Amino acid sequence: MNEASRLRALRRAMSRDSIEAILVTHLPDVRYLCGFTGSNAALAVTATKAVLFTDGRYTAQAKEETQAARVRITEPKQTALGVACAMLESSIPKKARAYYDPGYTTVAALAAMRSALKPGRRGGFFSPLKQPIVSELRMVKDSDELNRMAAAATLGNHLFDAILPHIEAGVPEAEIASTLEFFARSMGAEAMSFETIVASGPRSALPHGRATSRKTPRNGFVTLDFGVILKGYCSDMTRTVCIGKAGRSERSAYDAVLEAQQAAVAAVRPGVTCGEVDEAARSLLRKAGFDEYFTHSTGHGVGLEIHEPPRIAREQKQELKPGMVVTIEPGVYMPGRFGIRIEDMVVVTEKGPRVLTPVTKALIEL
Secondary structure, X not given: OOHHHHHHHHHHHHHHOOOOEEEEOOHHHHHHHHOOOOOXXXXXXEOOOEEXXXXXXXXXXXXXXXXXXXXXXXXXOOOHHHHHXXXXXXXXXXXXXXXXXXXXXXXXXXXXXXXXXXXXHOOOOEEEOOOOHHHHHHHOOOHHHHHXXXXXXXXXXXHHHHHHXXXXXXXXXXXXXXXXXXXXXXXXXXXXXXXXXXXXXXXXXOOOOEOOOOEOOOOEEEEEEEOEEEOOEEOOEEEEEEEOOOOHHHHHHHHHHHHHHHHHHHHOOOOOEHHHHHHHHHHHHHHOOOHHHOOOOOEEEOOOOOOEEEEEOOOOOOEOOOOOEEEEOOEEEEOOOEEEEOEEEEXXXXXXXXXXXXXXXXXXXX
């Protein structure tokens, strides 16, 4: 991973916005910028310095993982956050400010940041960023990130093929989920990207129906939404299969979701707004009479976190750029009856969409 180039990009953005110092505390942002993966860290960045602060538990790990930044291990009575704030205070001119991301800074954390400063500087030293700079940088993946995400997605593809023989009537949803997760770890996954969703029968109408002890029905849909983490990067995919034969209304809804999903994937290309991609899916479901049952956005960014910018949703003006990785996942959810969702991970390229999860989307009847 080229952390040095990422810090250079951060400093260019800081210079553009007249920012003399920034305090990074969101752990995925810290990892992105310097490589450190521990659970306690603060990264202080100025035009000439980048220093990672953490505690003694991570002395060896921080020195091994951290790239392009100095490592400072705090004393037992110190906090990484407090020492980072004091370092920034002494590193920039008296009238300068340090910035933080308000999306990841709690009221308590901000109070602790200010209390680490000299009394005369507590009032105006820290300012919130108007735009989340690191999140903006993270939206566009470099070649190494794309390779890691492609590997994670490929593992997910294999998992879907592996779990199909274990889906049959009368099997508890939780058993299907645990079997899938066992396969994932056996195949080399570091962890799951999120709690695996297995929702069957009427529960498939719950967009985030976590796996329960409910047994799968003799006839009905089963929605599988899962992802794995490889080398820090997430995958995400959803397929909906049917136990038994799908009825006319179920097949009609499935075909509509599939058509909408394929249209939205086809719309992914540089310069297109996230809102336009969302509308590509939503308009087809509207035409088919299912739009009222599509109750969430069409997708989201993926990377070090399972949900990242950009958001593929109504009226979102963010334009897609080459290197972004997004999910495309429209669905139809009919309460008390059934639900259907189909999801792919898609890379934005100069030539259009590159699907990382090319597992069949044709209706599978088990």
